[in-house]
Every structure is written in C-alpha cells, then in structure tokens.
Amino acid sequence: MAPTRTRRPLQRLLALPATRKLAVACAVLGVLGWVLILAQWTLVAAFVAAVFLRSAAPGDVVLLLGGALLAWLARSGLLALRDLLAARTSSRVRRDARSDLARKLLRLGPDLMTGERAGELVTTATGGVAKLDGVVARLVPGTVTAAVLTPLLAVTVFVLDPPSGALLLLGGMLIMLFLWLVGTLAGASSRAQWETLGQLGALLVDILRVLPTLVAYNRAKGAVAWVAQVSEAYRAATMKVLRTAFLSGFVLEFGATLCTALVAVTVGIRLFQGQLEFELALLVLLLTPEFFAPLRALGADHHAALEGRPAAERLFALLDLPEPARGTTAVPSGVPHVRLIGVTLRREGRTVLDGIDLDLPPLSRTALVGPSGAGKSSTARLLLGFTPPDEGEVVVDGLPLPLLDPDAWRARIAYVPERPFLLAGTVLENVRLGRPDATPAEVERALDRAHALEFVRRLPQGLDTSLGEDGARLSGGERLRIALARAFVKDAPVVVLDEPTSQLDPGGEAQVLAALRELADGRTILTITHRSAPLALHDRIVEIDEGAFREREAIR
Amino acid sequence: MRSVLALLRPGQAALAIALGTLTVLSGAALLAASGALISGAALQPESLLVLMPLITSVRLFGVSRATLRYAERVVSHDLTLRLVTRLRAELLARLVPLAPAALIGARGGDLLARIRADVDELQGLFVRLVAPAAVAVLASAAAVGLTAFVSPTLALVLAALLLVLGVAVPLWARSAGRRPARDVALADAAFGTDTLDLVRGLADHASGDGGATALRTLDAHLDRLDRAERAEARLVGATTFLREGVPALGVVAALWLVGWDVAFGATNPVLLAATALGVLGSFEAVGGLGAAWAASERIRDAADRVQALSAEKPAVTEPAEAAPLPAGTALRFEDVTLTYPDAMQPALTDFDLSLGEGEKVALAGPSGAGKSSVLALALRSRDPDAGHVTLDGTDLRALTLADVRGRFAWAPQTPQILGGTLAGNLRLARDDASVDELEAVLREVGLQELPVGLDGWIGEAGERLSAGERARVGVARALLSPAPVLLLDEPTAHLDAPMAIRLLDLLARQPRTVLLVTHTPDVLDERWRVVRLDAPVPSVVGR
Numbered sequence A: 001m002a003p004t005r006t007r008r009p010l011q012r013l014l015a016l017p018a019t020r021k022l023a024v025a026c027a028v029l030g031v032l033g034w035v036l037i038l039a040q041w042t043l044v045a046a047f048v049a050a051v052f053l054r055s056a057a058p059g060d061v062v063l064l065l066g067g068a069l070l071a072w073l074a075r076s077g078l079l080a081l082r083d084l085l086a087a088r089t090s091s092r093v094r095r096d097a098r099s100d101l102a103r104k105l106l107r108l109g110p111d112l113m114t115g116e117r118a119g120e121l122v123t124t125a126t127g128g129v130a131k132l133d134g135v136v137a138r139l140v141p142g143t144v145t146a147a148v149l150t151p152l153l154a155v156t157v158f159v160l161d162p163p164s165g166a167l168l169l170l171g172g173m174l175i176m177l178f179l180w181l182v183g184t185l186a187g188a189s190s191r192a193q194w195e196t197l198g199q200l201g202a203l204l205v206d207i208l209r210v211l212p213t214l215v216a217y218n219r220a221k222g223a224v225a226w227v228a229q230v231s232e233a234y235r236a237a238t239m240k241v242l243r244t245a246f247l248s249g250f251v252l253e254f255g256a257t258l259c260t261a262l263v264a265v266t267v268g269i270r271l272f273q274g275q276l277e278f279e280l281a282l283l284v285l286l287l288t289p290e291f292f293a294p295l296r297a298l299g300a301d302h303h304a305a306l307e308g309r310p311a312a313e314r315l316f317a318l319l320d321l322p323e324p325a326r327g328t329t330a331v332p333s334g335v336p337h338v339r340l341i342g343v344t345l346r347r348e349g350r351t352v353l354d355g356i357d358l359d360l361p362p363l364s365r366t367a368l369v370g371p372s373g374a375g376k377s378s379t380a381r382l383l384l385g386f387t388p389p390d391e392g393e394v395v396v397d398g399l400p401l402p403l404l405d406p407d408a409w410r411a412r413i414a415y416v417p418e419r420p421f422l423l424a425g426t427v428l429e430n431v432r433l434g435r436p437d438a439t440p441a442e443v444e445r446a447l448d449r450a451h452a453l454e455f456v457r458r459l460p461q462g463l464d465t466s467l468g469e470d471g472a473r474l475s476g477g478e479r480l481r482i483a484l485a486r487a488f489v490k491d492a493p494v495v496v497l498d499e500p501t502s503q504l505d506p507g508g509e510a511q512v513l514a515a516l517r518e519l520a521d522g523r524t525i526l527t528i529t530h531r532s533a534p535l536a537l538h539d540r541i542v543e544i545d546e547g548a549f550r551e552r553e554a555i556r
Numbered sequence B: 001m002r003s004v005l006a007l008l009r010p011g012q013a014a015l016a017i018a019l020g021t022l023t024v025l026s027g028a029a030l031l032a033a034s035g036a037l038i039s040g041a042a043l044q045p046e047s048l049l050v051l052m053p054l055i056t057s058v059r060l061f062g063v064s065r066a067t068l069r070y071a072e073r074v075v076s077h078d079l080t081l082r083l084v085t086r087l088r089a090e091l092l093a094r095l096v097p098l099a100p101a102a103l104i105g106a107r108g109g110d111l112l113a114r115i116r117a118d119v120d121e122l123q124g125l126f127v128r129l130v131a132p133a134a135v136a137v138l139a140s141a142a143a144v145g146l147t148a149f150v151s152p153t154l155a156l157v158l159a160a161l162l163l164v165l166g167v168a169v170p171l172w173a174r175s176a177g178r179r180p181a182r183d184v185a186l187a188d189a190a191f192g193t194d195t196l197d198l199v200r201g202l203a204d205h206a207s208g209d210g211g212a213t214a215l216r217t218l219d220a221h222l223d224r225l226d227r228a229e230r231a232e233a234r235l236v237g238a239t240t241f242l243r244e245g246v247p248a249l250g251v252v253a254a255l256w257l258v259g260w261d262v263a264f265g266a267t268n269p270v271l272l273a274a275t276a277l278g279v280l281g282s283f284e285a286v287g288g289l290g291a292a293w294a295a296s297e298r299i300r301d302a303a304d305r306v307q308a309l310s311a312e313k314p315a316v317t318e319p320a321e322a323a324p325l326p327a328g329t330a331l332r333f334e335d336v337t338l339t340y341p342d343a344m345q346p347a348l349t350d351f352d353l354s355l356g357e358g359e360k361v362a363l364a365g366p367s368g369a370g371k372s373s374v375l376a377l378a379l380r381s382r383d384p385d386a387g388h389v390t391l392d393g394t395d396l397r398a399l400t401l402a403d404v405r406g407r408f409a410w411a412p413q414t415p416q417i418l419g420g421t422l423a424g425n426l427r428l429a430r431d432d433a434s435v436d437e438l439e440a441v442l443r444e445v446g447l448q449e450l451p452v453g454l455d456g457w458i459g460e461a462g463e464r465l466s467a468g469e470r471a472r473v474g475v476a477r478a479l480l481s482p483a484p485v486l487l488l489d490e491p492t493a494h495l496d497a498p499m500a501i502r503l504l505d506l507l508a509r510q511p512r513t514v515l516l517v518t519h520t521p522d523v524l525d526e527r528w529r530v531v532r533l534d535a536p537v538p539s540v541v542g543r
Helices: A009-014 A017-052 A058-113 A118-130 A132-160 A162-209 A211-216 A220-272 A278-305 A308-319 A376-384 A406-410 A427-432 A440-449 A453-458 A476-490 A506-520 A533-537 B010-042 B048-098 B108-122 B124-150 B152-200 B202-209 B212-263 B271-282 B289-311 B371-379 B401-407 B422-427 B435-444 B467-480 B497-508
Strands: A338-347 A350-360 A365-369 A391-396 A413-416 A494-498 A524-529 A540-545 A548-554 B331-338 B348-355 B360-364 B386-391 B408-411 B485-489 B513-517 B529-532
Touching: A009 A017, A009 A132, A009 A308, A017 A058, A017 A132, A017 A278, A017 B212, A017 B271, A058 A118, A058 A132, A058 A308, A058 B152, A058 B202, A058 B212, A118 A132, A118 A308, A118 B108, A118 B152, A132 A162, A132 A278, A132 A308, A162 A211, A162 A220, A162 A278, A211 A220, A211 B048, A211 B408, A220 A278, A220 B010, A220 B048, A278 B010, A338 A376, A350 A376, A350 A391, A350 A548, A365 A376, A376 A413, A376 A494, A376 A524, A376 B202, A406 A413, A413 A476, A413 B202, A427 A440, A427 A476, A440 A453, A440 A476, A440 A506, A476 A506, A476 B202, A494 A506, A506 A524, A506 A533, B010 B048, B010 B124, B010 B271, B048 B108, B048 B124, B048 B289, B108 B124, B108 B152, B108 B289, B124 B152, B124 B271, B124 B289, B152 B202, B152 B212, B152 B271, B152 B289, B202 B212, B212 B271, B212 B289, B331 B371, B348 B371, B360 B371, B371 B408, B371 B485, B371 B513, B401 B408, B408 B467, B422 B435, B422 B467, B435 B467, B467 B485, B467 B497, B497 B513
Parallel strands: A365 A524, A365 A540, A413 A494, A494 A524, B360 B513, B360 B529, B408 B485, B485 B513
Antiparallel strands: A338 A350, A338 A391, A540 A548, B331 B348, B331 B386
C-alpha cells in the first residue's frame, strides 16, 4: 500500500483496475471509430463531387451514399457501446468507494469518528462519491477518445492536404495549452467551492436538527434568513468558479470554430486558384469538425469532472486515515479477568484519567461513581478498546488488549451506553444488534428478561414494529430496556453499563433494576453511575475524583 | 414543478434561451457557409470578390458561436444558483411551521436527504430541462424554415427527424427511464439515511455486532442502486446511438433530395454541399434533449417531494384574528385531552392544572404519563383535542404563535445544541445578552470552568460537552431568556446529586413561574408544588 499513498487522488482513481479496463476499451473503440469516420466522409465527398462536378444522377452513385450511411450507423453503435461501458464502470467504482467508506468507518471506531463532522462524512459517502461519476463516466472515455482520435485525424488531414493539416495541428496545440492554463485556475477555485458546499450542508443539517428549539425561542425566521444569506454567498462563490470554468469551454469552442473557418477560407482560396481538387477539399473540410469534436467534448467532460477531483481527495483522505492496530490473538474463553494498569488518558490537554488501576476479576460487580465529567464514561470506552490509553494498558487474562482481535473482544462485552442508539428498524432488528443470528424466540426471551416484553407486545406490530428514527417515540426507560435486551441476547461474560438509570422515573427504575439483577447473574459487571439506586447490585464501589480512583466501601 | 418554475427570473431565462438558440444557429450557419464557399470556389469565378460575402460570413460565424455560448452559460448558471438560493430558503420556511410537532415522526436523515439531494436535483431544472427544450423548439423552427427555401421536401424530412430526435426518442427514454430513476433516488436516500444512522450509533454498532447488521443493510441499498444504474446505463447507450445515428439519415436525405434537384437543374449546385452541412449542424438543436428528458423524471420527483412537504398540515396554526397578549402569566390547563396522531390511547386525559404567577410546580409520574406533553401544550407545539390551555384567561389558540413562545422559555429533555460556540447557543435565547450576563448565567448553572470558554468550538451538536453539561447549557439558555415562564424537561437527569440540588434551588429562587418535569420529586423542598400524573398510559409507537 505504501507507494499508492503518495499518489494523487485522481491518479489513484484512474489506476483502479475497472477504470484502466475502461480506458483500454475506449482506445480500441477510438481506432475503430477513426476507420469508420474516414470511410463515411470519403464516400460522402465522392458522392457530392460526382453529382456537383460531374453531373452524375444521384441514382447512379447510390452505392456511395449507402456505404456512407452504413459506416455512420456503425460508428454510432461504437459510441453507444463506449457510453454504456463507461456508465457501468462508474457504477462499479462508486459502489466500491461507498462500501469501502462504510467499512473504514467501522474500523476507525467511535473514538476517532467524533472529531470528524458526521455531516461531512455522510456528504462524502453520498454526494461526494456521486461526483466521481464525472471522472469515470465522462473524463476517462472523453480523454482516451481525444488522445487516440485527434492525432490520427490530424495525421490523416496532414497527408491529404499538408497546409490544412498544419493549421489543425497548430490550432489543436494552442487549444491544449490554453485548456491547461484555464484548467489549473478552475481546479483551485473548485476546491474552494467544495468547502463552501460542505459548510452549507453541515449548516442545513444543524439547523434542521435544532429547529424545534429555534421555533420555541422564536428564532426560526432568523435561521431562514441566515440560510438564504449563506446560499447567496455560495452563489457568488460558485459563479466565480464557473466564469473561469466556462473559459476553458470558450477557448475550445473559439479555437474549434475559428480553425474550421480558417480551413474553409484557405481551402476555398486555393480551390479558387486551382491548386486543389474539390473532392479532396471537401473531405478536408468534413474532417475538420471531426478533429475538433473529441476536443470539444473533452471541454464538457472536463467541466463535468471538475467536482470529481476534490471529491476524490476527500474520499481518499478518509480512506487513508490511520486505523488503530487490530490485534489477531483469539480472545480466551470463559469469563475474562480484566485489569486497567496505570492508565492515563488525556483529552485536549486535560488529564481525564491519571494513572489509575482498576481490577475487574471474573464475576465481580463493580460500581464506578463520581461527579459528571470525572472520566467515568472514558473508562468504558477504554475497556471496549475504542480509546487507546495514553499511558498504561488494559489487560485481558494477562494479554494486552491491543493484541486481541477487537471484534472478537467486543463480542464478549455487552455495552449499554448512557443514551443507547436505536436503529430506525424494528424492535427485532434492534435487539438482534447484540447477536445477528438470534431467533425471534430468543429475542422474545431476552425482551422478557429485560422487562420489555410487556410494552413491546402492546406495540402495533409487536416485535416487528418499526421504532422510527432513533426510537423517537419511546420513553427513556423503554429505550434502555430494549438496549438491555440487546445485552441479554448477546449473552456476553462482561457487561458495561453507563448510567443505566439516569433517564428513568422511580417506577421504571425498579423494573430496570430487576432486569439488571438478572443480567448480572454469572457475569462480570461494571456500572458507571452517579445515582444511588443501582448501587445495591454491586459488591464494591469505586469512587473516581480528579482522575484518580479510590475504593470507597465494600457492600458485602 | 410549476411552483419551482415560478422561482425563475423570466427576463434572465428569456435571455439565456435567446443566446442558446443563436449559438446553435451560428454553428449550422458556419458549416453551411463553409460548404457554399468551397463549392463556389471550385467553380472558379472570374474574381475572388464574388466569394467575399461567403468568406466574411464564415469568419463571422466562426467567432460569434463561441462568444454566444459563453454568454449563454454564464447567464443560465447564475439563474440556476439564484433559483437554488430561493428554493433552500423557501423549503426551510415551509419546515418551520411543521417543526415543533409534525416532524417528530419524519426521519431526520430523510429530511436531510430531501433538502440536500432534491434541491441539488432541482438545480438542473433550467439548465438541463427548460433551456434545452426552448432552444430545441426555436432553433429547429428556424432551421426547418431556412431549409424550406432550398427544398420543401427536405424541410419536411428534417422536421420529421428533428421530431424523432427531439420528441419521440425522449418520450421513449422518459418512460423507460422512469423506474430506474425512481429506484436510484430511493436507494440513494436510503443509503444516506442509514449511513447517518451508522455514524451516529457507531459505538452501539461496533460494540453490538461489530457493524455486521449495518453493513448488510448498506450493501443491500448498494445492490439496489447498482441494479437501477444498470438499467440507466442501457438507456444511455441507446440514446447515444440515436443521437449519433439520426443525423446520418438527415444528411443522406439532404444529399439525395438536393442531389436530384441539382441533377434536374432545379437548384443551384453550390447549395448541395451547403445544405447537407447545414442540416448536419441543425441537429445540434435537439441533440442534448435525450439526456435532458432522462433527467426530467428525477427533477420532477424531487419537485414532487418538495411540494409534498409543504402540503403537510402543521399541528398548530396562527389564529385568524389574534387576541392582545395578556399582561399576566397565570397558566391554566382545563380538562385537557391530547392524543398523538398515530397513538392508540390519549397521552393526556381530562388534565387540570393551574399555575399562579411565580409559582413553582413539578410534574412527576412514570414514563409515558404525559409529562412532556403538558410542556408541549404550553408551548403550542400541539393543541389539545379537548379542553383549553389559557394564559391569564386567554386561550393560547387565540394568541399569535410568536406571542405564546415569547412567554415561555423551554429546555427540552435532550437539549438541542447548535454546532458553534457556547455564546452563540446562549444568545439564541436573547440576542443582546452581554458577555457579563452570559458568564453570570453559566456561573449559576456551574459551568464557569468549562475549558472551551464562551467562544471556543463546542463541536457539532455540542459533542465536546458531556450530557450533563449539555443539559445545563439548555437550562442556562432558558434562564437567560426574558420569558416570564420557564418550562424545563428533566433538567437534572444527567447530573449528580449535589449539582441537581443546586440547580433546583436556583430554579426555586427564580421570581418567574417554573413548570418542571422530573423523575425525582423526593429531592424537591417545600417551595415546590408536586403534581403527580399517575394515569399510566403506555406510550405507543406509530408507523
């Protein structure tokens, strides 16, 4: 992987096997196209010359016309094939990019993802990847066709009529030069535009999310005006990019039409002076637009791909983010003995945990208490391997955590976060997050043990009721019990509970505590809490303060 | 789509269309004049002067085309971006009345996909749909008219071929493209929503099953997307073939028909090459339509979805004639019943509560007893199905929404923090609050020592703050607001006991009316009146 790291994003996109195959196919189709173009226009020129100069009846030279038509239609078929191949390749490349991005996200884990803006990441996975289409489906076939067809046609015209050939070569080279100059300028402003777009996207997401609060404080009108203002700034910025981007189109168009005009005028004058055959002159005139056609298409293709380069940069920047090392050692079976040894954790210059030791022997039940912000939740993330400690280590049955296969280790821990995230899917799917192959009967049993079956059965479609976005209509206690059912179905030997009762009323708390008591049976439990209610479950309480741990009391 | 079209500026649109038409005609004229020029030159007239008008035309058309094209592009893209700006603002303005209530069921990710993808799709309305269609009609008419001077039969053939390429092919492509376009949009939106879900619930997914379920779902969306795009690719291939092949028929017809005219001496021979080349150039008028119509379905779907959003009925509306805002702040709930649209049982039944000015009331009771619904009624996020909510004797429904919301400061159970700074979030409640006032209110809720400070970046959605800190920012915001009634939904849920007691004491000392929802009424002292909502109505999930 090392050599590809240093390559530029667009080149990496072009170096993908699918893209390369497309380029080769386009080159072959380009050569075939050249043969057909020559056949088509030679026959047309011969037909015109016969009728115009030699006064032949069209019926006498119908074969010339029929041949021209056949060649023309065959060439259309080649172009259709090229476009089809390009579209398929683009689908494949974008699909792979999205799939890679989703997998990368999981390997990075929640600790590394908090810094990234969620809106920006989703933008890259959806809109950003979609912009690669311009590169793969347009720029690649367009460039290859131009690279193959243009020189072939220039040489052809040069052989037929050297002065016109020279004119085309000169015009073509000047156009390429200007295109390169303008393209460099447009590239820089296009990057700026992408950033504005990203900010605009994040702004819209943010505003939509807090809209209820904005409305409650009578601030929604201001937000609408704000979005209008930012959109207006976006328009001004984009127009600046486009004025430059369109310049490349202008140069192409101008060069192509001017060269066509010059060829027509010079050929016409030489015809007038009797230095040239009409049939040859007509063929040269007909081939001139064909010489510029791929170059002109290239201008449009280049424009369509403008946004692809920054999109590719963002994509590869995300895919290249360094991943935490993944251990490969199998996780020891049985209830593991977990220890935190001399663990220090710093966040943004602040020491969250300061050289703490925490011993969690098999089947121990530990409560971790302390004020808000004392690093309780960080301890849970350390145990799950989401966060590597700055100093010290987490040890499982004598093995350092980084050596273990993280997925296998997380399969042995049931983690119930402070605010469990519920999928938009059904109750069944939500519980199965703990163990995807659990049968509906096992899910029901888990819900029952989590004291959730009763309310789930009252839902319109029971287990198959869709919970809506992030379980929007469930109460805090109901959410928690669904999350506990996840832990039950997972049947992991270690359970980490983060503030399991903070969102509950006393009635709900009693039910959750009953569920917790059952869950604790035969497992190691670590509960993070600031409330006294769940403490009775535990056999020891560890207090955390100012980043240090201290054993407070043993209950039993 | 019509309502979106109405957002276009007509003058600018007409200019862009005129420029586009002239661009196409310039191209055809350049080819025709070139053909005439070399034909004329081949006949070797006595003087070059005879050819001068043709030489001048060739040079003129050689220059004008590129200039016209550039102007057309600048005008039409500026038009498009103005359209997008107005669309975004309009869409958000439509969402505002829906925001407090009706949007709770709609998936936020879906909304996100709508606003961003649909607005992006609608960007193409003019450049990809309206302009190509108008230019096609105008330029085709001009080309057919000019051809008729040379050969009326050829003009008919040209008109027929332009119709095939401009109408028949697009109509076919449109009907064939309808399904794949819809499938692509659906799969795309679903992928976006579920990616957002994965990002948000990353810890749950990673610790749950290592993300296997999420990846399976995402891969299924990608498979669907792939299938739909395969159908679209075939359509692209077919339209390319027709776009390139139909002009061949036109040129061959021109050579054949004008060739016979020339053979019979009915037409000037110089026109043979000129007409054939002119016909070739005129197909540019409709060449882009195939792609335009393929995109039209997506554009229309996007317009429909945007339209559907504005058709949704807000849960609360402004009164026809607003009553004056009463001076007092006594709040009364009289026999109030509230049922959520897709719920099976009412959230509140015959609920009565009276809050005197400055009174401190705590609502307690089990989850789902309707505590948060009481706050929603006061804020007019929803209206009761039966009974009245009155402010100093005036029914809330008789007051303007702005007046009602100006009377209450609300801190929801999960405070909604705007990405940015603490100061920005606090000033949401009061624009003109000074730095001293902001610092004072932060001190009151115990947030004076936050490392980020007032103007530091608190992260997207305030993610750099802990849940307890976010809750206190919500309370601070309510305290800062000048509103005389505070509505607080479980402000102490994420706090440890000393901090919770301190915050409750702070609220009790307020001169304002306070309505509090809490799970832990036992820590409240005698300054509070505790109201129990004991009707244990099970909460119900809709959809």
